[in-house]
Amino acid sequence: MEHIEVNIEEEHQSERIDKVIASVDPGWSRSQVQNWVKEGNVTVNGKQIKTNYKVSTGDVVSITIPDPSPLDVVPEEMDLDIVYEDHDVLVVNKPRGMVVHPAAGNYTGTLVNGLMAHCKDLSGINGVLRPGIVHRIDKDTTGLLMVAKNDMAHESLVNQLKAKTTKRKYKAIVHGMMPHDRGTIDAPIGRDKSDRQKMTVTDENSRDAVTHFNVLERFDGFTLVECQLETGRTHQIRVHMKYIGFPLAGDPKYGPKKTLDIKGQALHAGVLGFQHPRRDTYIEFEAPLPKDMEALLDKLRRKMG
The missing domain is CATH 3.10.290.10 (RNA-binding S4 domain)
Structure with a gap:
């Protein structure tokens, strides 16, 4: 307790x-x-x-x-996209629509259920509901996650996140034609007082949040950007992009209702890099954009042409 x-x-x-x-x-x-x-x-x-x-x-x-009530997380066979795996760490490419770990109302079908069927050795630091989970991405965000297979690896990866030495790059399609080529958003994020399900930029009960971005491609009314996280707050990129006036396409929580045809925010965790906990060498992985985001970009390019 x-x-x-x-x-x-x-x-x-x-x-x-x-x-x-x-x-x-x-x-x-x-x-x-x-x-x-x-x-x-x-x-x-x-x-x-x-x-x-x-x-x-x-x-x-x-x-x-109180300590969390003991709950059995049932292993479930899933066709997981494992990008890398050894005795200490695992990197997985999460699809859109998959919740990372069990929580109230979601005890099955999560990434953790699939991981437990894939491998029996996951770190226990985060307890029974989040074994091996070092960081999360939202249900409808796609891309790379690192998973710890033992407590040594877990502590190392968490410490790297705290020290801001991991590399986490995302690609996002945002509303609006962004005029500047690159920039940094340094704005604290906390719970939205008017809606507990949302986060917002605020000075009250907030934590520092820093996102670096650069423009990759501009379209008619939309922009493809790459965002690099310095911190990892809940919904950080989604909140920061809305804050500067360029909300993510398809974002049901922070974006406009009239948007591109995609089920969830057009956000993909494409690059993940960190020091290997045991070998102390830097390793980096890249996952291609999901098919639905690629299809959106093709449509936007055709409209420009």
């Missing part, structure tokens, strides 16, 4: 306790927090409270995060 203490600042005066706690970590939902309160895992100034408790400036909120 993990214990966290939060001191209530004046800006949160009279807000509901579940709303305040949910804003501490983007991964916590209000319903999850309400369950913690009901189970007695949240106290204010040493006393148990109800979910409708409104905080006061100076309150000390203590949160005990």
Whole structure:
């Protein structure tokens, strides 16, 4: 179990306790927090409270995060696109529509289910629901993911992500004809107060986020860009591109309704590079664009011609 203490600042005066706690970590939902309160895992100034408790400036909120309930993740045979594999790491090219790991409402059909059928040795650092998973890409984003097959490899890869020494390049089709050839978006990302399912650029309860981009090709009303992540925040490229006025084509969450015919955002994690945890040599992999993105680009090129 993990214990966290939060001191209530004046800006949160009279807000509901579940709303305040949910804003501490983007991964916590209000319903999850309400369950913690009901189970007695949240106290204010040493006393148990109800979910409708409104905080006061100076309150000390203590949160005990319970260990996740044990769940069996069932191995499922899948035709995974394994780009590289050895005793320590595995690199997989994830298709559109596949969730990376099991979570509420999605306990089957995930990449983790497929990986567990493919190989029995995955690191246990992230627990039963996310064995081997070092980083994620969204359900409808395609491309490369690194997976740790033991705890040594897991720690090494996580440390490389923290040190910003991994290479992660994405290709995206965005709305609008981008006038500048390259740039850097340095804008902190946090949970959107008006919609808990979204992230946004904000100074409140946010984390630093940096995306570098350069234009690869321009079309009539659209641009193909390459984005390199310096940080890895939830929905980072999708949020940053919307923030500068060039939302991703096909993005149901951050893009316009009138868009290109593609099931999900036109975003592909095409290049992944990192130091091998055991050999300490740099290795890099590239995955070609998925067929649906290639088809969109062909259409856009024909329109230009």
